Amino acid sequence: MNNLDKAVKTAMQEEDMDGYVKIDRYNPEKIANIASHYEDILRNLGEDPSREGLLKTPERVAKALQYLTHGYDLNPSEILKGAMFKEDYSQMVVVKDIEVYSMCEHHMLPFFGKAHIAYIPNGHIVGLSKIPRVVEAFARRLQVQERLTNEIRDCIQETLQPLGVAVVIECRHLCMAMRGVQKQNSVTTTSAFTGAFSGERTRAEFLRLITASLD
Incomplete structure (x- = not known):
C-alpha cells in the first residue's frame, strides 16, 4: 500500500458516522500540482516566488483552495440520511x-x-x-x-x-x-x-x- 492509499484509508477511518468528513487533510499530489501553477502565476503578476515572503505561498494557496472546495468530496444527501x-x-x-x-x-x-x-x-x-x-x-x-x-x-x-x-x-x-x-x-x-x-x-x-x- 503506497502513501496515498494509506492517506485515503486513514481519511475513511476518520470519517464521521453521518458522512461528514474532517477537512484538515490534504492530497499531497494535488497540492504539489496546484502549487506549481501558482509559482507561474506569481511570476506573471510581476513577483519573485523565490523571495522570502513568497517561498511557501504557492503551497499555502494550494492548501487553502483544497480546503475551500472540499465540498466536492461530501455527499449532502448521505449527511441527511445519517x-x-x-x-x-x-x-x-x-x-x-x-x-x-x-x-x-x-x-x-x-x-x-x-x-x-x-x-x-x-x-x-x-x-x-x-x-x-x-x-x-x-x-x-x-x-x-x-x-x-x-x-x-x-x-x-x-x-x-x-x-x-x-x-x-x-x-x-x-x-x-x-x-x-x-x-x-x-x-x-x-x-x-x-x-x-x-x-x-x-x-x-x-x-x-x-x-x-x-x-
Whole structure:
C-alpha cells in the first residue's frame, strides 16, 4: 500500500458516522500540482516566488483552495440520511442564521453571509446539525448563489420528502466589493421554495420567523 492509499484509508477511518468528513487533510499530489501553477502565476503578476515572503505561498494557496472546495468530496444527501428519524411532527422546523462561506465560480473570490432554512416534516425529521452541514457541503464548491440556493432546497426535498422546504440566503460578494462596480455594502438575497411554502400564508410565517428576534 503506497502513501496515498494509506492517506485515503486513514481519511475513511476518520470519517464521521453521518458522512461528514474532517477537512484538515490534504492530497499531497494535488497540492504539489496546484502549487506549481501558482509559482507561474506569481511570476506573471510581476513577483519573485523565490523571495522570502513568497517561498511557501504557492503551497499555502494550494492548501487553502483544497480546503475551500472540499465540498466536492461530501455527499449532502448521505449527511441527511445519517440522522433521519421517524417522528409524528408536522409543524415548521426552522434553522436560521447559518453561516455561509463560498467562492464565486466566475472570479474565484469569496462570497459570504447567512442561510435560513425551514422544512415541514412528513413522517421524518433530521438531526438539526445536519442542515448546516448540508449548507457547508454545497457552499464549499465553486458556486453562484442562485445555484447554491436551489441545490440546498432540492437536496432536503428529495432526501427527506417533507411537505415543503424553504431556503433564503443573504450574502455579500467580494467580486462586487473589490472589483467591478465596487459597491461594498450590497447584499444579494436569493430564495427557493417547494410544497407548502409555495403558499403565501406559510411563506409569510417563515419570513416572519427568520426576521424575528429572540430578545
